Amino acid sequence: MSDYLVHFTKRPALLSILEAGHVDARNQFGWGRNDTSTAHLRMSACLSEVPVDQIERIASRRGHYGIGFRRDFIQGLGGARVWYAEEPQRTILFDTFRPLYRNDRDRTNGLWKLTPFIDDVRPEYDFTWEREWRVPGGVRFALADVQFLILPRGEDKELFRNPAPDVPLLSPQGTEFWRDAWVALGNDQDRDVDRFLREYANPADYLTWDHEEYDYTWPVEGQTSAEAVEDVFDAELDYEAQAELVSRLDGISGGLWLKISAFEEWAADADLGV
Incomplete structure (x- = not known):
């Protein structure tokens, strides 16, 4: 999604996020989730740099409501792309972390801080297309940091304009999203991508x-x-x-x-x- 990352969610959650100014880190993600002593490092908020032609697919899976931020803002909070490890890298990771479980009792090795951003590819579902980003500790923001909201057709837009006035409201439908995005956000390249994907x-x-x-x-x-x-x-x-x-x-x-x-x-x- 070029310069933008989106946290997809459900309707009540988006209203709560706007009221609190925070996308909560409610779940643990990443490598080594069985290590309880480092679980706090992997409590993260998830966003997507979803490919432009997959916006409807991810909305169907994660929720038709979303909140968009600039990528550099998320990076400034410590966010980063998720790396999905396949073989032989997966085996190398196991071999690297195995001695850490035994020997790094205080969990001071810096590799533990990378674990939120590492996952392995699962045969039952390939997550790589989602272009996931994670932010350990969640995303705390001011309204000026919000670049746009995603709302489905028929939603009461005034309900969302109250907590977020002047924030562009976009549709999760792929063609509409990119047509409206380049108009609202002033990105000519999004317009060209939309044309290309036709x-x-x-x-x-x-x-x-x-x-x-x-x-x-x-x-x-x-x-x-x-x-x-x-x-x-x-x-x-x-x-x-x-x-x-x-x-x-x-x-x-x-x-x-x-x-x-x-x-x-x-x-x-x-x-x-x-």
């Missing part, structure tokens, strides 16, 4: 993953971020804007994109009903 999709949303080939099964040719940006914008963007957009899109999908019209044409020919 023509290209993250392959993770359409294609199956081949575990043997360690790649998606591509029925049509994929395009790199640079190729897709050139296709959508032609010569409209200057070199710097194009390079920044490509970099951002690389971070969303890993650098490869599926052209929606080409996939839909293939699906129609294959009679898949997509």
